[in-house]
Amino acid sequence: MDALLNELTPPQRDAVCHVDGPMLILAGPGSGKTRVVTHRIAYLLQHGIPEWQIAALTFTNKAADEMRLRVDALAPGRQVWMGTFHRFCAQLLRRYASMVGLQENYSIYDTSDSKQAMKRAIEAAGVSTSHASPEQIAQSISKAKNQLMTPETMQMHGLSPKETVAAKVYPVYQQQLLTANAVDFDDLLLHVANLLRHQPELRSDLDARFRYILVDEYQDTNLAQYAIVRALSIDHPNLSVTGDPDQSIYGWRGADLNNILDFEKDYPSVKTVRLEQNYRSTPNVLRVADQLIRHNRRRKQKELFTDNPDGQPVILRMFENGYEEADAIADEIVSAVSTDVARPSDFAIFCRMNSLTRSLEHALRGRGVPYQIVNGVEFYQRKEIKDVLAYLHLINNPGHDVALQRVINTPTRGIGAKTVQRLQRFADDHHVPMLEAARRADEIDSLAKRSATMVKKFVTLYDRLATKATAPLEDLLRFVVQESGYDKHLEKHSIESDDTSPLANVDELISAAVDFDRRHPDDGSLEAFLEQVALVSDTDAFEDNDQRVTLMTLHASKGLEFPRVFIVGVEDDLLPHKRSKEDDSQFEEERRLLFVGITRAKQWLQLSCCKRRMIRGDTRPVIPSPFLNELPLEEMERIESTARRDWFDHDIDQSHPDAWELPEIQIDSDSADPESIDTSFDFGANQDPGRDDHAQETLARFDEADAKPAPAANAHDQPIPEIGSLRTAADLLSNKRPPLTAFREGIQVRHYEYGEGTIIAVSGRGPKRMARIQFADGEHNFRLAFAKLEVVG
DNA sequence: CCACCCATCTTTTTT
DNA sequence: AGATGGGTGG
Numbered sequence: 001m002d003a004l005l006n007e008l009t010p011p012q013r014d015a016v017c018h019v020d021g022p023m024l025i026l027a028g029p030g031s032g033k034t035r036v037v038t039h040r041i042a043y044l045l046q047h048g049i050p051e052w053q054i055a056a057l058t059f060t061n062k063a064a065d066e067m068r069l070r071v072d073a074l075a076p077g078r079q080v081w082m083g084t085f086h087r088f089c090a091q092l093l094r095r096y097a098s099m100v101g102l103q104e105n106y107s108i109y110d111t112s113d114s115k116q117a118m119k120r121a122i123e124a125a126g127v128s129t130s131h132a133s134p135e136q137i138a139q140s141i142s143k144a145k146n147q148l149m150t151p152e153t154m155q156m157h158g159l160s161p162k163e164t165v166a167a168k169v170y171p172v173y174q175q176q177l178l179t180a181n182a183v184d185f186d187d188l189l190l191h192v193a194n195l196l197r198h199q200p201e202l203r204s205d206l207d208a209r210f211r212y213i214l215v216d217e218y219q220d221t222n223l224a225q226y227a228i229v230r231a232l233s234i235d236h237p238n239l240s241v242t243g244d245p246d247q248s249i250y251g252w253r254g255a256d257l258n259n260i261l262d263f264e265k266d267y268p269s270v271k272t273v274r275l276e277q278n279y280r281s282t283p284n285v286l287r288v289a290d291q292l293i294r295h296n297r298r299r300k301q302k303e304l305f306t307d308n309p310d311g312q313p314v315i316l317r318m319f320e321n322g323y324e325e326a327d328a329i330a331d332e333i334v335s336a337v338s339t340d341v342a343r344p345s346d347f348a349i350f351c352r353m354n355s356l357t358r359s360l361e362h363a364l365r366g367r368g369v370p371y372q373i374v375n376g377v378e379f380y381q382r383k384e385i386k387d388v389l390a391y392l393h394l395i396n397n398p399g400h401d402v403a404l405q406r407v408i409n410t411p412t413r414g415i416g417a418k419t420v421q422r423l424q425r426f427a428d429d430h431h432v433p434m435l436e437a438a439r440r441a442d443e444i445d446s447l448a449k450r451s452a453t454m455v456k457k458f459v460t461l462y463d464r465l466a467t468k469a470t471a472p473l474e475d476l477l478r479f480v481v482q483e484s485g486y487d488k489h490l491e492k493h494s495i496e497s498d499d500t501s502p503l504a505n506v507d508e509l510i511s512a513a514v515d516f517d518r519r520h521p522d523d524g525s526l527e528a529f530l531e532q533v534a535l536v537s538d539t540d541a542f543e544d545n546d547q548r549v550t551l552m553t554l555h556a557s558k559g560l561e562f563p564r565v566f567i568v569g570v571e572d573d574l575l576p577h578k579r580s581k582e583d584d585s586q587f588e589e590e591r592r593l594l595f596v597g598i599t600r601a602k603q604w605l606q607l608s609c610c611k612r613r614m615i616r617g618d619t620r621p622v623i624p625s626p627f628l629n630e631l632p633l634e635e636m637e638r639i640e641s642t643a644r645r646d647w648f649d650h651d652i653d654q655s656h657p658d659a660w661e662l663p664e665i666q667i668d669s670d671s672a673d674p675e676s677i678d679t680s681f682d683f684g685a686n687q688d689p690g691r692d693d694h695a696q697e698t699l700a701r702f703d704e705a706d707a708k709p710a711p712a713a714n715a716h717d718q719p720i721p722e723i724g725s726l727r728t729a730a731d732l733l734s735n736k737r738p739p740l741t742a743f744r745e746g747i748q749v750r751h752y753e754y755g756e757g758t759i760i761a762v763s764g765r766g767p768k769r770m771a772r773i774q775f776a777d778g779e780h781n782f783r784l785a786f787a788k789l790e791v792v793g
Numbered sequence: 794c795c796a797c798c799c800a801t802c803t804t805t806t807t808t
Numbered sequence: 809a810g811a812t813g814g815g816t817g818g
Contacts, residue, residue, distance in 0.1 A: 059808075086808050111807080185808050252806065353805055358809085409794095416794050535808070555806045577805055593806080616803075617809050 004042055004074065008035075015273040016040045019047060022233070022267035023240040024218075024260075028304050029289070029599035030280025030561065033242050037214060038067055040240070042074035044212060053211040056082040057229070059220055061536055063559055067216070081210075085225050087535050089188040092195075092206075099199065100191045105397050105527055107182040108534035112381070113402040114138065114184040120401075121173035124428055132165040140166030141173060145186035146222040146254030148193055179431055181399035189224035196231035203231050211236040217559075218243035218263070222254035230266070237267060245299050247596050249555055251589045257298060276303050280561050282311030284635070285605050289598040291632045296588045313637040314598075315606040316628065322359050322569075322613050329566050329608075330363035333549060336564075337369070344370055348550040348562035350597045352574050357551045360568070364549060374552040380533060384490060384502040385509055389533065391480045395466050396526050399433035408438075408458055411489030415458065419451045435462065473513035473525055481506060554597045565601035570594070571609045572623040594627055607631075748792040749773060756792060
């Protein structure tokens, strides 16, 4: 039994051995949090807690899978419920659907489904979208739901103009969802929270059933999740939550940092355990992370430390533009892989926005580096997949209006937009699903006879498809694709694109279904399959034993770790994102986002930013992220762009000579100086640190780091900005390398690996300039901008 | 009713 | 730059 505790540190053991009563585990990055949670589950089981009394709630399926795997290793064969909040709620809701006005075969609308539904609701509510876009309305409603507001309570609450519009749409939208026998993601939580609130008997039953609840990433819970967990921990308050306020990055979707900050107030008898020792990163990485996060005000002070050996300094690298950044990173990876320093799977590249992965993708593909994008073009979002799934959805739940609208004329069946609109109108008027309206096409006066015939033909097709509803998924899918004519449709319309043909994607979906059938041999497979599909995210598709470089957003990186990490685009308006500068809490969240990214790195880390970046089509000058000023620059390695003047001069538009000037330092109540960080649990105080003090301090830090005169930064000999500019910092550290033009045919060069050689040919211009070089062991090709070459003599 | 073309807007992040 | 949606011509 003690084998379970042997390999734990005292604080870890302390947490693992806690059985009854609430517990808060404040776990810094890389502190062995998952290990503690899994060991604790095993410990509970060992101490006679029945497995069915335990539920472990996570935010991603991946986290749940990982947990399951590790618990199974410690306590083989024990079936403890582990899964996401949403799945937990979805399953409860299956059972108690009727209590909230749903049927048990209800559908889960994904984001695009609910967007469609929202548009329809906006139309039906008759509000103008001129001052609030459908997205904004959807966001307001989502926010309201996350705060457990009903349409009625929302009316009384928010008074911002946009929210007022949203409050009018909310009841309509909700009614339409009910008619469609559907819920959106927020509803999964909302319905269950309401159920627990309004059905005391059910609540106490479930409280007794789930006696031991564990919540992972508690800092990311929103009010609905909080309420659910709380309601299940009244009679049996054996609630244990783990989290790190510094890693809360989902405020934008309603996560409430107060949930974790106030946990000790909510449960006065709480046991608090701090896991501060880091087992993941080098001290270098950790210091950078720590320095950064100290600038946050709303946090619980932690002392991060590690016994790991010192590694390489963290690199801060400047590039001219996004392409150079991508190329350099790809080259770096190629070079490390080809010299056996690392494997592709050691590398991860993080960015703020998915769109930034494009240039990286190009660069990697061009060099034949295997990579995976977690979250690129999502499989389940592709049209052909959504189309086929829509047929299944409609078969499973005839009320699924979004699905009906998707398939009724796909492939084309002579049912146009006007006809669909009339069906919709009829459905709205009679509060019936659109499929029902289609059945009653004859009753719809506005429908042309010809249209009504087409509609009825579709209904006939539907009924034929529906007869296979309980068949094995594979049969059902093949039947649907064939009978609906969708396969023919695809063949006709599929564009001969390179790697992914729509037809192949459909096949992939079918194999996914086969796989699902095999693992869930019990009946009701269609419903379960659709639920599964609705609740998986692309983050879950990440394969960590693959021999590939991983590209992902900073958000997706949470909970993962990699030996070597690149974080690209650490730029103003991008890393503190433009839209997150309105208030302090959002700004701090951006800082946490960078913190999360940094702390993923085990041994090596490079942050980079560009002087210009292509954004939405055109190239714009860029200001480095203000967060860079908060890092311990003096102990980091700074590298200026490896690009040379000879192409910089004529390839790059120079109409923005001040692009690279002093970054605007954000001085607000959020960027407190480290001394004034509140270490107590009361975060109400909001004193303003001296604006000037902070600026002085920041500048002083640069002063130390760059106490040398700065050379001119670019070919135009711009006046040197004052000390404090990153341009200065970068220039000081720039590698002194010969200009590209020095490499001409016949020149003798030396390579760090191949030794001396002779250039036998050069081609291309600018950053793409290549040289073919004859070495003792043969010929090699290099891109001059990046190759580690020096001129001999 | 359908196919194609152009304009607009988008892009933060995800269950 | 790329997707999505609306408008126009067939």
